[in-house]
Amino acid sequence: MQNQIIGHQQVIEQLQHTVASERIAGAYLFVGPTGVGKETVARYFAQLIFCQQGTHPPTVCGACLACRKVNSSNHPDLQFIRPEGSLLKIGQIRALQKQIIYEPLEASRKVYILTDVERMNAEAENCLLKTLEEPPAATVLILLTSNIRALLPTTRSRCQILQFHAMPTQELAEILVEQFSVAPEQATALAIGADGAIGTALTHLEKGDIRTEEVPEILKETDPLTAFRLAEHFKDNPETLGELVTWYRDLLFLQQGAPIELITHIHSIAELQSIVPRYSRLRIQQAIQTVFDTKSLIDNTNTNATLALEVMCLKLVK
Numbered sequence: 001m002q003n004q005i006i007g008h009q010q011v012i013e014q015l016q017h018t019v020a021s022e023r024i025a026g027a028y029l030f031v032g033p034t035g036v037g038k039e040t041v042a043r044y045f046a047q048l049i050f051c052q053q054g055t056h057p058p059t060v061c062g063a064c065l066a067c068r069k070v071n072s073s074n075h076p077d078l079q080f081i082r083p084e085g086s087l088l089k090i091g092q093i094r095a096l097q098k099q100i101i102y103e104p105l106e107a108s109r110k111v112y113i114l115t116d117v118e119r120m121n122a123e124a125e126n127c128l129l130k131t132l133e134e135p136p137a138a139t140v141l142i143l144l145t146s147n148i149r150a151l152l153p154t155t156r157s158r159c160q161i162l163q164f165h166a167m168p169t170q171e172l173a174e175i176l177v178e179q180f181s182v183a184p185e186q187a188t189a190l191a192i193g194a195d196g197a198i199g200t201a202l203t204h205l206e207k208g209d210i211r212t213e214e215v216p217e218i219l220k221e222t223d224p225l226t227a228f229r230l231a232e233h234f235k236d237n238p239e240t241l242g243e244l245v246t247w248y249r250d251l252l253f254l255q256q257g258a259p260i261e262l263i264t265h266i267h268s269i270a271e272l273q274s275i276v277p278r279y280s281r282l283r284i285q286q287a288i289q290t291v292f293d294t295k296s297l298i299d300n301t302n303t304n305a306t307l308a309l310e311v312m313c314l315k316l317v318k
């Protein structure tokens with residue numbers, strides 16, 4: 001499952017072309033939501049570079065020694081650098097800089113995959129910049145991030161940027177049914193809960209953490225004092241924020257008498273129908289906008305998430 005790539009066809013073709021034409025850059029920045037497949041593709045890119053099969057166009061054979069070593073996380077020229085605790089620390093960057101100057105041991109290049117690079121502080125990022133400015137010839141740095149805005153413009157400009165997108169939840173649900181034998185109703189819930197990110201959906205599936213179709217409390221709540229408790233819930237379960245919009249959308253559809261096929265949370269339709277009379281159309285539209293604005297604020301800026309979520313919940317329960 002680890003190396004199965006789902007979607008991202010365009011990115012894969014671009015990387016294959018890069019390897020075929022031997023125009024591999026020194027630094028890449030993979031940008032996209034958490035759980036969307038950036039790390040799987042980064043590992044695949046390393047395999048494309050390492051694979052000893054030498055096919056044209058380049059592919060990953062999965063059988064040669066190099067491919068097998070990558071699959072077993074055992075290739076001496078591939079290294080992952082992940083945050084220690086909540087931060088990617090300057091000490092980790094310095095350690096990288098000490099060993100990046102040595103020649104690769106087995107492959108033509110050394111590949112370093114740095115995950116969650118938005119979690120560097122300014123000191124660590126400035127330190128990394130020195131390497132990004134002049135990467136040693138036989139190295140490839142692949143930086144992964146879910147929040148490009150948290151990075152310095154100079155970091156971004158030193159890297160070749162590749163964008164990764166979540167897939168429409170309907171498409172993801174179909175893949176979960178067809179390729180992972182998930183029951184259709186469960187698949188829809190998983191896809192929505194994961195906001196279209198396949199890795200997140202599969203993690204939830206593995207953990208048996210399948211979102212039940214409970215109507216979010218915030219739709220029913222009127223007491224402003226509960227807003228703070230509900231904000232806490234969204235902070236602990238950030239993936240439910242994207243899902244929240246689908247509940248308000250259902251309310252809007254029900255209120256407008258839309259066809260039943262458009263309703264996402266069909267199992268909760270009776271409860272939703274009992275809630276609809278409390279809402280005006282304007283209030284539902286404002287709620288959707290509020291959730292979108294808050295999500296965008298949290299995803300794309302350095303804003304204080306707790307504060308943003310509290311303000312959101314206060315607006316939603318009023």
Ligand SMILES: [Zn+2]
Pocket residue numbers: 050051052053060061062063064065066067068
């Ligand atoms: Zn191979």
